Amino acid sequence: MACIFAVVAVSLVPGSAAARPSGPAAFCEAFPEAPACEGGAPSCDTCHTTPPAVNALGRQLEDALGPERHTWDDSTFSTRLEEALREIESLDADGDGVDNGAEIAAGTIPSDASSHPIAAACLDGEDRGAWSYDTCDYDPRYVLRKMQLDVCGTLPTPLEFADISESADPRADIHELLDECLETPNWRGKDGVVWNMANTRIRPDAATKAGDNAGDVPLGDYEDDYNLFVYTQIDGADARDVLTADYFVERDDAQTTYAPYQRTAYEDFELRGGEAAQFVARNRRAGMLTTRWFLVNFVMFTAIPRTAAAQAYRSYLGYDIAKMEGLIEVPAEPADYDAKGVAEPACATCHATLDPLTYPFSRYDGLGGGDRDDADVIPGSYNPYRLESFVVADGPGVLDIPENGVLLGQEVSDLREWGEVAANSDEFARSTVLAYWQHFLGEPPRPDEAGEFETLWRRFSRQHGYSIDAMLHDLVMTEAYGVP
Amino acid sequence: MSLRFSSITFVVLLVACKDAPASPAPEEPAASSKPRVRAKNGRRFAQQLSAGLELSEDELCSELGLFDCVEEAHLVVMGGVDAAGLGVAVPLPVAPVTAPIAYDRVALSACFERVDRDFESPGDAAIFGALTESDVSQEAREGVVSELYLRLLHREATDFERETLCEFFTDTIVPHTPDSQEAHQQWAGLSCFAVATSVESLFY
Numbered sequence: 001m002a003c004i005f006a007v008v009a010v011s012l013v014p015g016s017a018a019a020r021p022s023g024p025a026a027f028c029e030a031f032p033e034a035p036a037c038e039g040g041a042p043s044c045d046t047c048h049t050t051p052p053a054v055n056a057l058g059r060q061l062e063d064a065l066g067p068e069r070h071t072w073d074d075s076t077f078s079t080r081l082e083e084a085l086r087e088i089e090s091l092d093a094d095g096d097g098v099d100n101g102a103e104i105a106a107g108t109i110p111s112d113a114s115s116h117p118i119a120a121a122c123l124d125g126e127d128r129g130a131w132s133y134d135t136c137d138y139d140p141r142y143v144l145r146k147m148q149l150d151v152c153g154t155l156p157t158p159l160e161f162a163d164i165s166e167s168a169d170p171r172a173d174i175h176e177l178l179d180e181c182l183e184t185p186n187w188r189g190k191d192g193v194v195w196n197m198a199n200t201r202i203r204p205d206a207a208t209k210a211g212d213n214a215g216d217v218p219l220g221d222y223e224d225d226y227n228l229f230v231y232t233q234i235d236g237a238d239a240r241d242v243l244t245a246d247y248f249v250e251r252d253d254a255q256t257t258y259a260p261y262q263r264t265a266y267e268d269f270e271l272r273g274g275e276a277a278q279f280v281a282r283n284r285r286a287g288m289l290t291t292r293w294f295l296v297n298f299v300m301f302t303a304i305p306r307t308a309a310a311q312a313y314r315s316y317l318g319y320d321i322a323k324m325e326g327l328i329e330v331p332a333e334p335a336d337y338d339a340k341g342v343a344e345p346a347c348a349t350c351h352a353t354l355d356p357l358t359y360p361f362s363r364y365d366g367l368g369g370g371d372r373d374d375a376d377v378i379p380g381s382y383n384p385y386r387l388e389s390f391v392v393a394d395g396p397g398v399l400d401i402p403e404n405g406v407l408l409g410q411e412v413s414d415l416r417e418w419g420e421v422a423a424n425s426d427e428f429a430r431s432t433v434l435a436y437w438q439h440f441l442g443e444p445p446r447p448d449e450a451g452e453f454e455t456l457w458r459r460f461s462r463q464h465g466y467s468i469d470a471m472l473h474d475l476v477m478t479e480a481y482g483v484p
Numbered sequence: 485m486s487l488r489f490s491s492i493t494f495v496v497l498l499v500a501c502k503d504a505p506a507s508p509a510p511e512e513p514a515a516s517s518k519p520r521v522r523a524k525n526g527r528r529f530a531q532q533l534s535a536g537l538e539l540s541e542d543e544l545c546s547e548l549g550l551f552d553c554v555e556e557a558h559l560v561v562m563g564g565v566d567a568a569g570l571g572v573a574v575p576l577p578v579a580p581v582t583a584p585i586a587y588d589r590v591a592l593s594a595c596f597e598r599v600d601r602d603f604e605s606p607g608d609a610a611i612f613g614a615l616t617e618s619d620v621s622q623e624a625r626e627g628v629v630s631e632l633y634l635r636l637l638h639r640e641a642t643d644f645e646r647e648t649l650c651e652f653f654t655d656t657i658v659p660h661t662p663d664s665q666e667a668h669q670q671w672a673g674l675s676c677f678a679v680a681t682s683v684e685s686l687f688y
Binding site: 108114115116117122131132133136141145146149153154155156157158161169196199200202203204205206211222305429441442443448482483484 | 514535568634637
């Protein structure tokens with residue numbers, strides 16, 4: 001996916017000819033039926049290690065293209081690349097006995113000898129009963145062991161293993177066990193699997209934690225964020241609440257249960273004190289985007305908190321603007337309201353997307369900033385007048401910053417609508433499911449798994465009501481997970 | 485512990501030169517078309533050892549007697565995270581070069597802790613009680629091997645595996661450790677270590 005958007009970047013930014021991001025498109029022209037081209041374009045590691053360095057398949061392509069390739073323009077390169085790909089179809093880049101064309105057609109990795117199409121023994125009718133695991137087909141014994149480790153954190157007992165081997169309906173047994181494991185502290189508890197999935201979204205820091213086990217400089221309690229995140233991922237909850245919730249969540253470690261609550265800012269202040277209280281009013285909350293910890297850490301002291309928007313874009317939609325992902329240019333942007341020079345051509349490539357993405361965040365205070373005394377600022381709160389205090393530092397243009405913005409090419413009137421649009425997007429569904437896929441399989445989907453992965457995240461949003469539990473029941477039944 | 489480490493080195497070199505036992509290796513399945521093998525992180529490994537060896541997780545291993553091996557000293561190396569403290573939000577994508585050492589240390593410490601407890605209090609022994617007798621039979625050693633596989637890998641040992649570890653005792657341990665009880669202690673700990681650090685135990 002990164003390569004597609006790199007094409008946009010290269011076309012806008014003059015300079016380096018060392019990279020050829022037209023490669024994925026040329027690959028799919030040469031092999032339109034390849035599984036890697038299903039639902040998108042193949043990743044750069046089809047031919048590269050770290051671009052522009054090449055892997056075994058890439059080396060064969062370089063030989064076929066010849067040394068003149070460095071002199072070609074992009075159009076000529078794409079055409080010649082397509083021809084070269086067909087030339088090397090009959091070669092075997094990884095020496096596994098299967099030619100490149102067969103591997104590409106099968107969706108296996110032509111530069112990796114350990115990846116190859118299904119073994120002949122699986123097609124010869126060989127008796128597989130004596131095998132420890134059936135490497136030709138979905139094996140419930142294999143799934144039992146993996147799933148119990150992935151979710152419960154324990155090994156199945158010999159009795160459980162024997163039971164599933166003899167079961168009349170082993171898949172039903174798998175579903176039943178999954179439900180049990182989803183209740184364990186290993187899965188849903190503090191510092192459990194789901195909890196740790198939130199680490200990159202929340203970016204906790206013990207030194208600035210408030211509440212229990214407070215740090216030296218308490219700025220907010222990130223456990224509020226973890227509790228909210230976990231709550232939206234368990235018990236069949238609607239995972240979209242991670243961006244739309246207008247409530248907070250309390251945790252009971254003894255029972256590993258989570259319960260939502262509503263308190264006004266004043267009530268929370270009375271209960272937990274000024275260092276931990278949540279100050280955003282209920283009608284201005286947008287889940288994880290408006291927690292005190294998020295605002296304090298990512299808005300901080302800025303008028304246009306681009307870091308906050310980029311963090312949200314990356315964490316919940318899977319687009320890392322720093323890698324030039326998710327760039328969707330907005331006309332007449334960036335307006336550069338705060339006179340930071342982002343309208344310069346080299347900067348505008350990203351800021352044409354990032355700035356309109358950020359405007360809805362601009363009415364939320366982090367720690368303060370501008371010409372205010374920080375002691376007069378309510379940290380992590382909604383303040384529609386905050387930009388007035390940034391005129392001296394950032395210029396009068398800040399007064400023109402709109403509260404409405406643009407997300408995924410769609411106008412949004414404020415941050416709540418930002419959260420709604422994001423949560424209902426394909427990008428959110430895909431990114432959410434990808435995180436669990438990577439937990440269960442240890443890596444992103446392989447080329448021949450692209451179709452199965454797409455089915456998984458589409459069912460998550462269109463049939464399962466964004467329930468993580470329901471999606472996991474689908475995931476453990478996939479070939480990707482269940483075939484040894 | 486240093487004596488045990490030098491014992492291990494010696495034993496590994498000798499075992500490498502040993503002939504195969506009488507029983508054949510188990511039948512191999514067809515090669516997987518998409519092999520995907522993952523290492524157990526430290527926490528899962530510790531849970532497995534704790535349950536199998538009947539030790540609490542904080543009794544498995546500590547460095548200098550102060551720092552828990554899995555949750556503190558080797559946390560990140562063994563695939564753990566500490567987002568708030570160390571800023572390590574996700575597990576390392578590639579196991580560092582010291583990871584095998586860390587897993588070995590945890591397994592060795594845990595196994596010999598179980599051995600020490602069982603030999604000190606044979607009446608309360610969990611696994612190795614049969615080895616504390618004055619005259620230990622081949623059947624008793626085979627029973628211990630079976631017990632180790634059941635406890636650590638949750639399956640029956642094959643004949644091949646039982647024979648391999650029993651011949652390890654007679655062909656390798658005994659010639660170098662004439663005292664019977666000490667030989668059985670060494671063998672018990674190292675057999676436990678061998679099973680606990682096998683590929684099947686460390687990966688899934």
